[in-house]
Amino acid sequence: MPLVRTVELTRTYRSGAADLVVFDGVNLEVESGECLAIVGESGAGKSTLLHLVGALDRPTSGTIYFEDRDLSQLTDPQLAEFRNREIGFVWQIHYLLPEFTALENVMMPLLIGGKNHGEAEREAAVWLGEVGLADRVSHRSGELSGGEQQRVALARALVTRPKLLLADEPTGNLDLRNGEMIFDLLRDLHRSHQLTSIIVTHNLGFARRCDRVLQLEAGRLAPWTGAA
Numbered sequence: 001m002p003l004v005r006t007v008e009l010t011r012t013y014r015s016g017a018a019d020l021v022v023f024d025g026v027n028l029e030v031e032s033g034e035c036l037a038i039v040g041e042s043g044a045g046k047s048t049l050l051h052l053v054g055a056l057d058r059p060t061s062g063t064i065y066f067e068d069r070d071l072s073q074l075t076d077p078q079l080a081e082f083r084n085r086e087i088g089f090v091w092q093i094h095y096l097l098p099e100f101t102a103l104e105n106v107m108m109p110l111l112i113g114g115k116n117h118g119e120a121e122r123e124a125a126v127w128l129g130e131v132g133l134a135d136r137v138s139h140r141s142g143e144l145s146g147g148e149q150q151r152v153a154l155a156r157a158l159v160t161r162p163k164l165l166l167a168d169e170p171t172g173n174l175d176l177r178n179g180e181m182i183f184d185l186l187r188d189l190h191r192s193h194q195l196t197s198i199i200v201t202h203n204l205g206f207a208r209r210c211d212r213v214l215q216l217e218a219g220r221l222a223p224w225t226g227a228a
Helices: 046-053 076-086 102-112 117-130 146-158 176-192 204-208
Strands: 004-015 018-030 035-039 061-066 087-090 164-168 196-200 212-217 220-223
Touching: 004 046, 018 046, 018 220, 035 046, 035 204, 046 164, 046 196, 076 087, 087 146, 102 117, 102 146, 117 146, 146 176, 164 176, 176 196
Parallel strands: 035 196, 035 212, 087 164, 164 196
Antiparallel strands: 004 018, 004 061, 212 220
């Protein structure tokens, strides 16, 4: 059974007197353990698709299944709990809370999920070690480099041990060296923790290193041909 399956997924937005169709009738299956890259031009709807799969938005029509669960049947509080437990998000911008340390930022999803402070602190420290930042736990985001900030964001995404990692241009704000480091780390964690990952990227070199590459174009998903 696929971990994620979408059936005839459509998302439209009202724009003035007309409807703007982002995509229409998108069918997608992502197998458990797969690392899938999605490429396409800016504005094609890649981020919108991630938001829908990650239960941050609801489709205009169509159905999203996570394992055997139809996400459309969940209430908003149930979706919030589902996101906290099952999905890790990494964005192009790290969105760290500047007033908190790296450790406190990584603890946040655990505290929201109901873990006690001591347990959350221990697990957050383990994950900061996983991303190579065991010596930076007490640093605030402004005291970290761009690559370090994104590593904290990756630890925060995975601290709840989700089944699905959604990464939207996770290297987009980084220089080449740091981008390579973050992508290598992401792939290593994908394998070592048996994640299922969907990565939106403009970096075709990174996309080629995933198990499968799909292109979103003109509202449709199709296998990427390898053309630039």
